[in-house]
Amino acid sequence: xxxxxxxxxxxxxxxxxxxxxxxxxxxxxxxxxxxxxxxxxxxxxxxxxxxxxxxxxxxxxxxxxxxxxxxxxxxxxxxxxxxxxxxxxxxxxxxxxxxxxxxxxxxxxxxxxxxxxxxxxxxxxxxxxxxxxxxxxxxxxxxxxxxxxxxxxxxxxxxxxxxxxxxxxxxxxxxxxxxxxxxxxxxxxxxxxxxxxxxxxxxxxxxxxxxxxxxxxxxxxxxxxxxxxxxxx
Numbered sequence: 376x377x378x379x380x381x382x383x384x385x386x387x388x389x390x391x392x393x394x395x396x397x398x399x400x401x402x403x404x405x406x407x408x409x410x411x412x413x414x415x416x417x418x419x420x421x422x423x424x425x426x427x428x429x430x431x432x433x434x435x436x437x438x439x440x441x442x443x444x445x446x447x448x449x450x451x452x453x454x455x456x457x458x459x460x461x462x463x464x465x466x467x468x469x470x471x472x473x474x475x476x477x478x479x480x481x482x483x484x485x486x487x488x489x490x491x492x493x494x495x496x497x498x499x500x501x502x503x504x505x506x507x508x509x510x511x512x513x514x515x516x517x518x519x520x521x522x523x524x525x526x527x528x529x530x531x532x533x534x535x536x537x538x539x540x541x542x543x544x545x546x547x548x549x550x551x552x553x554x555x556x557x558x559x560x561x562x563x564x565x566x567x568x569x570x571x572x573x574x575x576x577x578x579x580x581x582x583x584x585x586x587x588x589x590x591x592x593x594x595x596x597x598x599x600x601x602x603x604x605x606x607x608x
Contacts, residue, residue: 376434376485383427388604390560391417391593393543393553394435395452397444397459399475399488402429409476411459411468413445415452418549420594420601430481434488438513439505439542443496453544463495506538512547517554518579521547555579556593559586563602571598 381387381402396414404426441449445462460468471491478484506512508528512535515524524547525535532547539547558578563569575586587598594601 376432376489378481378485379431379433381425381427381429381431385425385427385608386604387423387425388601388608389417389421389423390557390605391419391421391553392435392557393545393550394438395441395445395449395544396436397434397488397492398431398456399484400429400431401475401484402426404428409472411472411475412456413447413452413459413462414456415449415454416543416545416553417454418545418553418593432481432484432488434485434492436492437505439509440496441542441544443499444492446499449542449544450540451544467495505542508538509542512538513550516547516551520551551579552589552593556589559590559598560601560605563598564605569602 393416395416397411398414399409399411401409436444438449441447441452445452447457447462459471462468463471471487474487474491475484478487508530511528512524515527516539519527521532521535525532528535530538536546539545539550543550545553555578559574559580562574562577563571571586572583575581575583578586580586580589590596590598590601596604
């Protein structure tokens with residue numbers, strides 16, 4: 376669970392995650408003071424102007440649980456932001472909205488959202504369960520390329536691509552690329568002195584040029600420019 380406060384008007388720069396999320400937004404500039412959306416994986420950095428006075432609670436969904444929690448496949452959700460009312464029954468969405476509206480603070484809202492996700496997944500037994508190979512595939516792809524990961528798992532690359540696409544809505548190459556990118560961004564944010572060559576090596580890039588190319592593809596900017604944007608948000 377993550378909570379973000381937007382006290383002033385600002386340009387939000389969202390680094391992509393490899394999981395879908397359920398997002399509850401609160402604030403006087405939101406119609407009705409509250410809305411809830413499901414947000415699929417976005418393979419690029421997303422920039423959006425946010426009005427001040429809002430706060431948001433983000434619940435990341437476990438890969439392979441999207442159909443159980445939301446009733447749609449990972450592929451249908453990929454790159455989209457869908458109101459919860461379009462995914463759950465009107466009563467279910469209304470009940471969660473009422474609970475969140477009465478939450479004492481952001482921590483209470485986090486607990487309510489987490490409980491709702493768990494309960495919905497537990498009750499929706501008709502949806503397909505995650506592939507038993509999924510977790511192993513995700514772990515291998517953290518440290519190896521698609522070919523090596525498929526060999527280690529004893530499956531074809533085609534089968535590996537199908538497992539990832541069914542669970543996340545993206546393929547294994549995109550997954551690995553976003554994981555590397557996320558590692559690099561977090562490493563750059565965690566230190567005072569940024570050594571891009573070291574960060575590239577630690578994150579799994581071939582070299583610094585490979586890192587720079589990925590930043591251009593995912594963020595549309597250089598590493599330095601993206602870090603400057605993130606510091607302002």
